[in-house]
Amino acid sequence: MSDGIMTGIEYDDFLDLGYDPAATELVCEFTIEPADGMSMEAAASRVASESSNGTWAALHVDEDELTDLGAVACGIDGRTVTVAYPTALFEDGSMPQILSCIAGNILGMKAVDSIRLEDCDWPESITSGFPGPQFGPSVAREKLDAGERPVLATVPKPKVGLSTDAHARIGEEAWRGGIDLLKDDENLTDQAFNPFADRLAESLAARDRAQEETGERKDYLVNVTAETTEMLERVDLVAEHGGGFVMVDVITCGWAAVQSVRERCADHGLAIHAHRAMHAAFDRLDHHGVSMRVIAQIARLCGVDHIHTGTAGLGKLANEDTPGINEWLTSDCHGLRPVLPVASGGLHPGVVDQLIDALGTDIIVQAGGGVHGHPDGTHAGAKALRQSVEASMAGTDLETYADDHAELATALEKWGAETPR
Ligand SMILES: O=C(COP(=O)(O)O)[C@H](O)[C@H](O)COP(=O)(O)O
Numbered sequence: 001m002s003d004g005i006m007t008g009i010e011y012d013d014f015l016d017l018g019y020d021p022a023a024t025e026l027v028c029e030f031t032i033e034p035a036d037g038m039s040m041e042a043a044a045s046r047v048a049s050e051s052s053n054g055t056w057a058a059l060h061v062d063e064d065e066l067t068d069l070g071a072v073a074c075g076i077d078g079r080t081v082t083v084a085y086p087t088a089l090f091e092d093g094s095m096p097q098i099l100s101c102i103a104g105n106i107l108g109m110k111a112v113d114s115i116r117l118e119d120c121d122w123p124e125s126i127t128s129g130f131p132g133p134q135f136g137p138s139v140a141r142e143k144l145d146a147g148e149r150p151v152l153a154t155v156p157k158p159k160v161g162l163s164t165d166a167h168a169r170i171g172e173e174a175w176r177g178g179i180d181l182l183k184d185d186e187n188l189t190d191q192a193f194n195p196f197a198d199r200l201a202e203s204l205a206a207r208d209r210a211q212e213e214t215g216e217r218k219d220y221l222v223n224v225t226a227e228t229t230e231m232l233e234r235v236d237l238v239a240e241h242g243g244g245f246v247m248v249d250v251i252t253c254g255w256a257a258v259q260s261v262r263e264r265c266a267d268h269g270l271a272i273h274a275h276r277a278m279h280a281a282f283d284r285l286d287h288h289g290v291s292m293r294v295i296a297q298i299a300r301l302c303g304v305d306h307i308h309t310g311t312a313g314l315g316k317l318a319n320e321d322t323p324g325i326n327e328w329l330t331s332d333c334h335g336l337r338p339v340l341p342v343a344s345g346g347l348h349p350g351v352v353d354q355l356i357d358a359l360g361t362d363i364i365v366q367a368g369g370g371v372h373g374h375p376d377g378t379h380a381g382a383k384a385l386r387q388s389v390e391a392s393m394a395g396t397d398l399e400t401y402a403d404d405h406a407e408l409a410t411a412l413e414k415w416g417a418e419t420p421r
Pocket residue numbers: 155157185186275276277308309310311316317319342343344345346347366367368369370
């Protein structure tokens with residue numbers, strides 16, 4: 001915004017296409033469709049205004065009584081608008097406050113027909129207020145024995161309704177078959193058919209037996225999702241029982257709750273597995289909402305260790321740009337630890353080679369139906385998944401490896417290399 005005596009804050013004040021953002025500023029990229037009759041310039045300026053210190057009307061404010069926190073719409077390229085935000089606009093370490101600016105009122109503002117927050121370039125002045133992950137990809141070696149291969153996880157199916165005994169038994173079969181992590185499903189928390197405390201105790205006892213038998217470290221991603229106070233108590237309980245991880249539905253819980261969980265997990269040395277149920281409400285439309293890339297960035301700042309980022313088109317769920325998101329999660333971000341991406345949703349042994357080709361080996365491969373739907377059951381399904389990873393790591397064609405690996409052969413016979421819907 002212009003210097004000098006301020007007699008008003010007009011929304012046109014928020015556009016300066018010659019402006020070069022400072023390294024301390026948060027720079028956001030939006031895709032915008034202006035409202036009927038509104039120019040791209042006017043819409044871009046309204047976005048910068050409404051998301052920082054402006055409103056629809058010109059204001060008269062005494063300069064002495066105001067810190068100028070106006071954002072600047074500094075780039076327009078087709079439908080892409082770049083906006084730079086001064087760091088002082090943001091409260092240190094508060095993800096809810098940041099999102100109330102950059103992904104707040106503007107998403108419903110009539111000045112645009114649609115608007116999508118696509119990407120953020122986070123300055124150190126903001127990232128330094130956040131912890132980032134405690135572990136990230138290092139869980140593969142620090143907490144598990146996956147070494148250089150992808151970490152393998154499975155979620156018992158049906159996703160809800162199994163008794164506590166059945167859940168733990170299925171977990172034990174999967175761990176014995178070669179899975180590293182048992183994972184609760186997103187809507188399994190503390191229901192009467194499978195109470196949280198019982199499930200935690202029984203599943204970790206099963207984990208211990210499987211570790212003893214296989215000589216490999218195993219663990220359990222127990223879903224602690226709840227109202228925040230309750231969730232923190234569940235985190236404590238996981239630590240008391242000797243678990244190494246918790247799972248949180250980060251979108252449905254909200255980022256404030258995730259920040260609280262991250263703090264509590266640091267007290268106990270627990271890693272956080274982020275399930276992203278409800279993300280598609282924000283990111284499924286390519287012209288409106290908040291991209292999965294930005295959701296993943298927020299999750300990294302808040303400090304999750306794993307987050308689901310999709311399957312590069314090989315699974316059952318629609319998602320955008322998995323390779324690009326994963327690259328961001330593991331790239332340098334002012335010293336924040338990287339996040340280990342999770343590929344999940346409709347995966348099975350027959351697509352693992354393609355998945356590793358697309359995403360590399362620094363991932364978690366998570367399969368529910370693709371393990372428990374194996375014609376010979378969970379144990380065989382887990383073995384088949386592990387065999388498909390071994391084959392891919394060795395650069396051996398899955399069909400060839402299946403010649404002397406019966407479980408993989410059966411899985412390939414059932415599912416081939418097809419992508420399910
Ligand atoms: O239960 C599953 C996968 O089960 P299955 O393997 O039987 O499909 C998960 O909830 C998905 O990972 C969510 O999707 P995403 O990872 O894309 O958020």
